[in-house]
Amino acid sequence: MEFKDYYSALGIDRTASDDEVRKAYRKLARKYHPDVSTEADAEQRMRDINEAKDVLGDKEKRAAYDALADRVARGGSPEGDFRPPPGWDEGFEFHRGPRQGPADHADFSDFFSSLFGEAERRGAARQNFRARGEDHHAAIEIALEDALNGAEREITLRAQTIDAQGHPQWNNRTLSVKIPPGVHPGQFIRLAGQGMPGHGGEPPGDLYLEVRIAPHKLYRVEERDLYMTLPVTPTEAALGAQVQVPTPTGGVVEVTVPRNARSGLKLRLKGRGLAGKTPGDLYLLIEVAVPPADSDDARKAYEQLAQATSSFNPRQHLGV
Amino acid sequence: MVNFTLTSTTAISASQPLAASELAHAVGADTAWVVQLVEVGILRIETAEAPPERWEFSSTDLQCALEARRLERDFGVNLDAAALILDLQHEVRRLKAALHAHGLR
Numbered sequence: 001m002e003f004k005d006y007y008s009a010l011g012i013d014r015t016a017s018d019d020e021v022r023k024a025y026r027k028l029a030r031k032y033h034p035d036v037s038t039e040a041d042a043e044q045r046m047r048d049i050n051e052a053k054d055v056l057g058d059k060e061k062r063a064a065y066d067a068l069a070d071r072v073a074r075g076g077s078p079e080g081d082f083r084p085p086p087g088w089d090e091g092f093e094f095h096r097g098p099r100q101g102p103a104d105h106a107d108f109s110d111f112f113s114s115l116f117g118e119a120e121r122r123g124a125a126r127q128n129f130r131a132r133g134e135d136h137h138a139a140i141e142i143a144l145e146d147a148l149n150g151a152e153r154e155i156t157l158r159a160q161t162i163d164a165q166g167h168p169q170w171n172n173r174t175l176s177v178k179i180p181p182g183v184h185p186g187q188f189i190r191l192a193g194q195g196m197p198g199h200g201g202e203p204p205g206d207l208y209l210e211v212r213i214a215p216h217k218l219y220r221v222e223e224r225d226l227y228m229t230l231p232v233t234p235t236e237a238a239l240g241a242q243v244q245v246p247t248p249t250g251g252v253v254e255v256t257v258p259r260n261a262r263s264g265l266k267l268r269l270k271g272r273g274l275a276g277k278t279p280g281d282l283y284l285l286i287e288v289a290v291p292p293a294d295s296d297d298a299r300k301a302y303e304q305l306a307q308a309t310s311s312f313n314p315r316q317h318l319g320v
Numbered sequence: 321m322v323n324f325t326l327t328s329t330t331a332i333s334a335s336q337p338l339a340a341s342e343l344a345h346a347v348g349a350d351t352a353w354v355v356q357l358v359e360v361g362i363l364r365i366e367t368a369e370a371p372p373e374r375w376e377f378s379s380t381d382l383q384c385a386l387e388a389r390r391l392e393r394d395f396g397v398n399l400d401a402a403a404l405i406l407d408l409q410h411e412v413r414r415l416k417a418a419l420h421a422h423g424l425r
Contacts, residue, residue, distance in 0.1 A: 028393055035409055053394075135346045137386070178329045187379040208332075208346060208382070222417045264422060277334050283421065294359045 003072055003082040004111045006052035006065065011245070016058070025053040051108040061116060067130045068115070082111070105211070115216075130200030140209040142179055144216045144226075147274060148248055150181035155209070157194070177209065182275030184224050219248055224280025226273045230255075231289040237261045245270055245284060255284065263288045337376035346382060354385070360399045362406060364387050381409045 007014050010024040031037060034047040039045065055061045072082065140155060156172050175194065183189065188208045195205025213221045220227040226248060236243065240259035244252050247269075255267060265286040273280025295301045337398055338346070340354045346353050357363040363381050367374065377385075384406060391402045 029394055035412055050394075059396070129417075132345070136349060137346075179325070180329070180331045183331050186383055188382055190330045190332060192328055205345070210383075220420065222421060227421050 001082050003069075004051075005111060006055050009048050010051035010056065012056075016056075018059075021053065021056045022061040024239070025049060025057070027130075031117050046107065051112050054108070055112070065115070095244050130202055132196065133196040133198040133201045133205035135205040136195040136207045138207065138209055139212050140177065140179075141214050142183075142206070144219055144221060144248060146179055147183050147213055147221075148181065151179045153179060159205075160243065169177050179211075183211045184274045184276065186223055186279070198294050218246065219282075221274070224274040224276055224278070224281060226280065227283045227285060229287050230257075230267070230284040231287050232257055232261065234288055234290060236264075237286065237288045257286065261286050261288075267314055321381065332377075332379045332382060334378065338382060339376060340372045340375045340377070343377045343382060343385055343394075347385045349389060356386060356399055357385060360403045362403045 007016070010016075010021065010028065012020055012024045016024070028049045029046070032039065032042045034042055034046070034048065055065050076140070080301050137155075138155075140153065142151065142153060144152070145151075154174050154176055175190065175191065177189065179189070188210055191207040191209065192206035193204050198204050218228055228245075230243070230245060232241065232243065235241075236257050238260060241257045242254050243257055245255045246252055253272075254271065255269070257267075258265075263286060265288065267284040268280040269284065271279045272282035291298060291303050332338055340351050344351045344354045351372055354363070355373075358365050358368060358372075358375070362384055363377065365375050387406055387409070388399065390400045391397050391405060394400065397405065
């Protein structure tokens with residue numbers, strides 16, 4: 001495990017004031033917000049800066065982290081092989097109240113969890129704090145076929161325990177999750193009792209898995225609707241045609257391409273999207289595919305077409 | 321490694337919605353905060369005149385509440401400003417999806 005430098009994650013000095021920590025965090029959170037950032041690693045950077053803010057924005061955690069950093073600097077822990085020394089947090093007390101927002105720190109690094117995860121629970125126990133465990137949020141990416149037909153998927157969760165020597169250690173547990181048919185992106189699947197442990201004998205929280213659909217070679221998913229590009233020949237586009245189209249459930253349907261169809265035209269197959277109270281639709285985006293003029297016959301056919309449509313000017317709107 | 325098989329999963333939907341107290345717990349808040357979200361229009365309830373114990377929330381509501389909670393916690397915005405930010409955010413996502421749908425991105 002690597003020792004994480006939270007100050008460099010936020011681009012600040014160790015002497016930074018609380019206000020400077022907050023400002024640095026907000027500036028970076030805007031930069032790496034998934035709706036505005038074009039950086040490839042924006043999601044990971046958001047996790048890193050959230051983690052750094054969680055520690056440096058809390059007086060107790062920051063003081064304990066600083067003390068640990070000094071101890072590590074003195075002890076010369078080998079790079080990439082950091083383990084928190086037993087009792088490193090003596091004299092400090094961390095706990096999350098029950099009303100501090102979503103438990104995003106469940107997604108933080110092993111480094112964070114080994115330092116603060118168990119310590120927060122011990123802090124809560126020392127205070128005789130009783131509350132149901134926090135709900136945990138995570139995402140699950142499934143194939144479109146699994147969203148349509150339902151599936152059973154395994155996910156692995158990490159849980160931390162303290163060994164006999166006082167060292168935190170990780171145990172993995174594998175959950176088999178039933179994906180009901182008809183789930184759509186953004187929908188949450190709830191796993192009762194699989195969230196954070198309860199405090200003071202209270203029950204654990206729940207785990208909420210946000211559904212994400214993996215990119216598909218044919219279909220693109222927008223909420224409950226599906227989009228597919230449908231290539232047609234210039235003849236089919238001009239004269240209209242009946243063409244066969246694969247459906248996401250594995251069948252094939254015949255679709256009418258209207259006469260004088262142009263690229264970008266959208267055909268809707270109602271109710272052929274993802275299932276639900278109001279099922280989604282399947283949209284077909286027409287794309288005119290031009291046959292290559294790679295034979296005498298093809299070239300001749302193009303020349304005849306040019307003669308027959310000589311008054312057609314596709315650049316008329318350009319004024320030329 | 322400990323293997324454990326789970327059988328009870330629930331997809332949050334119109335037929336299996338979240339209660340106000342469940343939504344509040346899921347985002348680390350209390351029911352009074354959920355009531356505030358309804359008051360500022362971040363969450364829309366068809367039967368807003370009914371008591372909060374009878375309100376029902378969807379996956380979209382949970383997503384909105386999570387985003388509002390993070391805006392409030394991380395940027396210190398009030399809920400009226402959060403409502404506007406979320407409206408703009410959803411509009412950006414809708415427009416991006418429309419661009420995608422037309423093969424423009």
